[in-house]
Amino acid sequence: MLSVGRINVKYLITHRISLDELIKGFEMVDTHNAMEVVVKK
Numbered sequence: 001m002l003s004v005g006r007i008n009v010k011y012l013i014t015h016r017i018s019l020d021e022l023i024k025g026f027e028m029v030d031t032h033n034a035m036e037v038v039v040k041k
Contacts, residue, residue: 012036 001007014035017025028034 013038016040 002009012035015025015028015037016039017037018040022039025034025037025039029037
């Protein structure tokens with residue numbers, strides 16, 4: 001259902017970060033300042 005777009009989960013992604021910011025992303029999730037972090041190419 002996710003792959004065909006029947007369930008919208010875009011609102012779950014709270015932050016998009018670059019690979020250079022990976023440590024910051026882990027810290028945000030660990031301290032509960034982010035729900036879901038996605039690393040951009």
